[in-house]
Amino acid sequence: MNQEPTTRIHKNAIKAWTVNALLFGLLWFIPAAFYFGIAISHNIGKGTPWYNGIDWILFSSLFLIALIIYIVIAAVLPKLRWQRWKYDVSDKEIDMLRGIIIKKRTLVPINRVQHVDTRQGPVYRKFGLASVTISTAATTHEIPALDNETADELRNTISRLVRKVKSDV
Amino acid sequence: MSEFRKQHPVAGVSQVIETIKQNFVTLIILLFIGTTNSEGYFLYFLAAGLGMSFVGGIFGWWFFRFRIFEDELQIQKGIFVKKKVYLSKDRIQVIDITEGLLQRFFGLVKVEVKTAGGGTETATINAITRSEAEELRTELRKRNNGEQVYEEREAEEQEEVLATWKLSSKDLVYAAFTSGNFGLIASILGAISGQLNEMINEETIEYIYEVMPGYSDVTVYIALILVIIVVSWLLSFLGVIFSYSDFRLQKTSEELIITRGLIERKHVTVPFDRIQAVRFVEGVIRQPFGYGMLYVESAGFDQSQQGRSIVLAPYIAKSDVSSFLKEFAEEYTEPEYETRPSEKALFRYIRRPNYFLILLIPILWYMLTYGWISLLLIPLLSFLGWMRYKDAALGMDGDRILRVRYRTISRTTAIMKRTRIQDAGLSENPFQRRKNLKNLSVTVASGAGGMEFEIKDLVDKKSLEVYRWISDGKKVDFTSEGEEKNKELNS
Numbered sequence: 001m002n003q004e005p006t007t008r009i010h011k012n013a014i015k016a017w018t019v020n021a022l023l024f025g026l027l028w029f030i031p032a033a034f035y036f037g038i039a040i041s042h043n044i045g046k047g048t049p050w051y052n053g054i055d056w057i058l059f060s061s062l063f064l065i066a067l068i069i070y071i072v073i074a075a076v077l078p079k080l081r082w083q084r085w086k087y088d089v090s091d092k093e094i095d096m097l098r099g100i101i102i103k104k105r106t107l108v109p110i111n112r113v114q115h116v117d118t119r120q121g122p123v124y125r126k127f128g129l130a131s132v133t134i135s136t137a138a139t140t141h142e143i144p145a146l147d148n149e150t151a152d153e154l155r156n157t158i159s160r161l162v163r164k165v166k167s168d169v
Numbered sequence: 170m171s172e173f174r175k176q177h178p179v180a181g182v183s184q185v186i187e188t189i190k191q192n193f194v195t196l197i198i199l200l201f202i203g204t205t206n207s208e209g210y211f212l213y214f215l216a217a218g219l220g221m222s223f224v225g226g227i228f229g230w231w232f233f234r235f236r237i238f239e240d241e242l243q244i245q246k247g248i249f250v251k252k253k254v255y256l257s258k259d260r261i262q263v264i265d266i267t268e269g270l271l272q273r274f275f276g277l278v279k280v281e282v283k284t285a286g287g288g289t290e291t292a293t294i295n296a297i298t299r300s301e302a303e304e305l306r307t308e309l310r311k312r313n314n315g316e317q318v319y320e321e322r323e324a325e326e327q328e329e330v331l332a333t334w335k336l337s338s339k340d341l342v343y344a345a346f347t348s349g350n351f352g353l354i355a356s357i358l359g360a361i362s363g364q365l366n367e368m369i370n371e372e373t374i375e376y377i378y379e380v381m382p383g384y385s386d387v388t389v390y391i392a393l394i395l396v397i398i399v400v401s402w403l404l405s406f407l408g409v410i411f412s413y414s415d416f417r418l419q420k421t422s423e424e425l426i427i428t429r430g431l432i433e434r435k436h437v438t439v440p441f442d443r444i445q446a447v448r449f450v451e452g453v454i455r456q457p458f459g460y461g462m463l464y465v466e467s468a469g470f471d472q473s474q475q476g477r478s479i480v481l482a483p484y485i486a487k488s489d490v491s492s493f494l495k496e497f498a499e500e501y502t503e504p505e506y507e508t509r510p511s512e513k514a515l516f517r518y519i520r521r522p523n524y525f526l527i528l529l530i531p532i533l534w535y536m537l538t539y540g541w542i543s544l545l546l547i548p549l550l551s552f553l554g555w556m557r558y559k560d561a562a563l564g565m566d567g568d569r570i571l572r573v574r575y576r577t578i579s580r581t582t583a584i585m586k587r588t589r590i591q592d593a594g595l596s597e598n599p600f601q602r603r604k605n606l607k608n609l610s611v612t613v614a615s616g617a618g619g620m621e622f623e624i625k626d627l628v629d630k631k632s633l634e635v636y637r638w639i640s641d642g643k644k645v646d647f648t649s650e651g652e653e654k655n656k657e658l659n660s
Contacts, residue, residue: 092640092641093640093641099596101598101599102596102597102598103596103597103598103602104594104595104596105594105595105596105636106592106593106594106595107592107593107594107636107639107640108591108592109590109592109639109640111588112590112591112592136591136592136612136614136619137468137591137614137619138468138591138592138612138613138614138615138618138619138620139591139592139612139619141592
């Protein structure tokens with residue numbers, strides 16, 4: 001049982017995360033937009049051209065940084081994240097492996113599980129995905145982006161295993 | 170008790186005091202700003218805030234009602250938003266009766282009713298007379314349909330005390346002396362450092378020159394820091410005296426009962442089956458004397474508290490811990506340490522605490538005249554790293570007990586049952602991967618949240634062994650010699 005977990009999450013995860021990143025990644029442009037807004041508002045009613053007094057170097061560096069982050073989180077990270085996400089559920093434990101730079105592996109013994117949920121946000125719904133969250137008395141863990149059937153099945157499997165172990169004791 | 174009752178009016182005042190207590194630090198900071206600002210607007214704000222909380226306290230008392238009705242303790246409260254708390258008798262686990270200072274003046278007590286389980290809730294009745302409290306307790310312990318259950322419960326209530334541990338006054342004083350709380354010092358330093366610039370201006374420095382010639386601003390800074398350290402040490406000295414005076418721990422067959430406190434007598438009950446882990450913390454000042462503080466982590470009860478660490482023994486010799494545990498928490502044995510960080514990790518340990526200096530030293534160097542003195546932090550923190558390396562260790566006892574020892578600044582030894590470990594984690598960054606090292610962490614429940622213990626830079630095969638052990642309690646040796654042995658056994 002030395003092996004790392006092997007089950008992958010659904011491939012649509014990449015698409016769903018990309019969409020998510022494209023939506024929320026827009027937040028990175030706030031500093032540039034904010035600066036731009038302030039800079040042009042200085043020219044209102046003064047008769048000066050609207051671009052007067054904009055520090056183009058500052059603006060473009062803010063914009064470029066945002067753009068680079070935007071592209072990285074939307075185009076690169078989802079794929080890597082999907083490649084690294086693996087999990088396994090056995091009758092004794094839930095084993096999860098993830099992490100792009102720092103590799104993290106988490107083990108939750110089955111009889112420590114208090115409840116299991118499936119969750120689905122609007123983006124996940126669009127791609128037919130759901131995530132499974134596993135709560136213990138102390139912590140909550142999430143297996144993201146499984147297709148609906150797998151997620152439901154996994155939830156039922158875990159809760160069945162939990163009941164079985166708990167009645168054994 | 171089936172009619173709704175009100176508390177004693179003192180409850181309103183105790184609510185106000187509670188508010189002040191909770192916002193104590195904010196208040197102090199506001200006062201500080203208020204007095205340094207010549208205008209003193211802040212003081213008006215403060216007065217207004219106090220006034221409001223007083224009015225709130227009175228209304229809170231006015232709207233607070235409680236009764237026992239059909240197997241339930243029912244509480245109604247709230248000024249604008251009405252809140253109803255109904256606790257069923259069957260679910261009530263602990264009824265704590267405490268005397269606060271204020272309550273004591275009026276011959277009153279505070280009652281806390283605690284339930285256990287997923288949706289934990291505590292009902293607090295702030296001020297009622299002792300006889301009312303006793304009545305409430307017997308009433309709650311009694312089932313609706315039979316006196317007999319009540320008799321049994323009552324018998325349980327006065328259960329035989331199997332063992333007692335007391336903190337001697339000598340040890341109390343030692344505990345107070347050695348309690349220097351660096352976290353507190355740091356937070357006070359942080360709160361005040363913002364004010365330093367305002368306080369140390371040309372005028373004050375000139376004034377100090379006049380009073381004490383030959384002092385530079387650096388000595389002023391150092392003197393200030395010294396004063397802060399002394400004051401915070403005094404505060405924590407008094408804190409220990411107030412909290413742990415007359416400390417008494419009793420053991421019955423089902424629970425531990427702790428009674429402590431000088432002005433406010435606190436009474437805490439910990440059922441054995443709620444204990445998640447035992448933790449022995451050796452503070453920097455205490456460790457050389459061979460003493461430390463012993464805690465238990467307990468789950469449930471109070472949803473508002475993230476962690477619930479309860480002090481089992483405020484000051485106890487390291488050499489006495491074993492016998493203490495045997496008497497009060499016998500399941501928590503102390504297995505030998507068998508796993509330590511890899512030798513390859515020594516330099517990593519020494520480096521680790523120094524990382525943040527890469528940012529700090531240039532800033533200090535740039536900002537302060539004698540900023541380069543901060544370079545002295547490097548050997549200090551390296552020494553800390555080396556100590557951390559020496560102290561990190563873990564051991565397992567059969568399939569039952571895990572003991573981990575690690576140091577942040579104080580050295581902590583935690584003992585927990587395998588079956589109480591909520592999850593285990595392994596993590597590695599690219600540098601660790603190259604050297605085959607992994608960090609191992611385990612989490613136990615504490616209050617409504619969790620407490621994590623982590624050991625860094627274990628040899629990865631070894632960390633995997635512990636990781637697997639947490640799941641099934643079997644020790645499988647994953648090192649190369651071990652794997653051969655396993656093969657032999659299997660064939």
